[in-house]
Amino acid sequence: MNNTERLFKKLLEQLKNAAKFYYAFDLLEWDQLIKMPPGGAKGRAEIYAAVNTEGFKLLTSDKMGEILKKLKGNVENLNPEKQLLIKRINAIYQRLKVVPPDLMKAFNEAKSRACTIWTEAKKKSDFSIFQPALKDLVGFMHQFAELYGYEKNPYDGLLPSFEPGITTEDLKKIINPLLKELIPFVRSLIEQPNKPDEKILKGHFSERLQRKLSLEALKVIGYNFNKGRLDIAPHPCTAAVGPEDVRLATRFVLKDLAPALFASIHEGGHGLYEQGKDPLLRWVKLDTDYSLGLHESQSLMWENIVGRSLSFWKFFYPKLQNIFPRFRNIALKDFYRAINTVKPSLIRIDTDEVTYNLHVILRFEIEEALIKGEIKVKDLPELWNKKMKEYLGVVPKNDAEGVLQDIHWSLGCFGYFPTYMLGNLYAAQLFATAKREIPELEEEIAKGNLSVFLEWLRMKVHRFGLIYEGPELIREVTGESPTLKFWLDYIKEKYSKIYDIS
Ligand code: ZN
DSSP states (O other): OOHHHHHHHHHHHHHHHHHHHHHHHHHHHHHHHHTOOGGGGTTHHHHHHHHHHHHHHHHTOHHHHHHHHHHTTOOTTSOHHHHHHHHHHHHHHHHHHTSOHHHHHHHHHHHHHHHHHHHHHHHHTOHHHHHHHHHHHHHHHHHHHHHHOOSSOHHHHHGGGTSTTOOHHHHHHHHHHHHHHHHHHHHHHHTOSSOOOGGGGBSOOOHHHHHHHHHHHHHHHTOOGGGOOEEEOSSOEEEEEETTEEEEEEOOOTTBSHHHHHHHHHHHHHHHHHHTOOGGGTTOOOOSSSOHHHHHHHHHIIIIIITTSHHHHHHHHHHHHHHSGGGGGSOHHHHHHHTTOOOOOSOGGGOOTTTHHHHHHHHHHHHHHHHHTSSOGGGHHHHHHHHHHHHHSOOOSSTTTTTTSOSGGGGTOOSOTHHHHHHHHHHHHHHHHHHHHSTTHHHHHHTTOTHHHHHHHIIIIITTGGGSOHHHHHHHHHSSOOOSHHHHHHHHHHHHHHTTOO
16 A cells, blocks of 8 residues: 555545544434434434534645645546545635634524524514524524635525535626526416316325325335335434434425425435445545535435436326326326426425425525625615515515525524535436437336446446535536536426417
């Protein structure tokens, strides 16, 4: 073993030591969401802080700094994946080191306060309760942006925490044409008289049978239950709590068949991504600064591009009909149209794949203006409602339905929302590439042979996705930088057919 290899081995050991704490942290969070009795909340914050601090200390230790420094400029004889890992860890290390511990502590306390206040403000539907706490957090964001550094726009300082490798300017190059194309297209769908009949998805669906359906769907997409499980949570989520333990949670709505099923497939997509990582990354647990856009591309790919496709339902519909015999009287075409209904809604998480990006853009534009200091926190509700009307044609009745609906800002996550839009774009671009490389892909899906696609994703995306920057991996796999084209083509082609627009 030469010196570089020895150093690389040390780096992996150090990452493993930190990962043990981060896995434990996620297990605690999973427990809080799924199992913990209400009284358990007291004292939990201190346990979190202790576990997280240990992980953070190891990741930002001088020892880590020394290893990275010694590796610098000394990596040519390592394979490209090892080099990529070093590059990623180095970027994370530099970013984590730049924030003084006292500032981070004050920020964590402000977040924890803001979260409690947001919950109360949302319950009372009163933004003014949340306003001072949000103002505080925006103040922290200004400081972080300066510390992290940026060239043109302070928002660029924040983006890499969630999507390294992308700038505000890149986003605007996508968003401007997207708005121009999508708003009139959505309008034309809404004006169509021949709408899908969503009512066929409503009724009473027992939790037991819905669970059976979700489990069946997860099995067919290839999620490994030997290294995972499906639980119930207030909001669907995925938790990687160990190198071989990636858990999913969904949420059942008894009067509607769609939410739990598609949430399960969505989380299944996240789960497959984590389950598919290369053994080299077994003990690499990054809870920061990796591409959330890539992660989201995997969930949205399975939920929407596969899970809401006609090909998928050609083989999966009989399975659903077996579990819920009432669907034996409903034609596949009508069911397929119903699960693809487009309806501008007030709440982002209840929306369809066509209008979803409009919700995301609204938040991005508000965040960017806030961080640049162009608008004030107190102006948010009015601005929110104005943009909702402009982009979606609907206006919230109150703050709870509007500006207070998402938890992200109270968690201090500014720069997070664009990753949802990028997830959609990456998914469409990757799927178009998969179809080019596997010409019979849609026929295979229609036969229920989803492993063809999963294998492709494993090779191209899952193995090292966690250490790539999103745009970097997209370029490598598809031959092009992230672009709007594939998503827009996909949306227009699919929904023109569903809505009979020629
Ligand atoms: Zn997701």
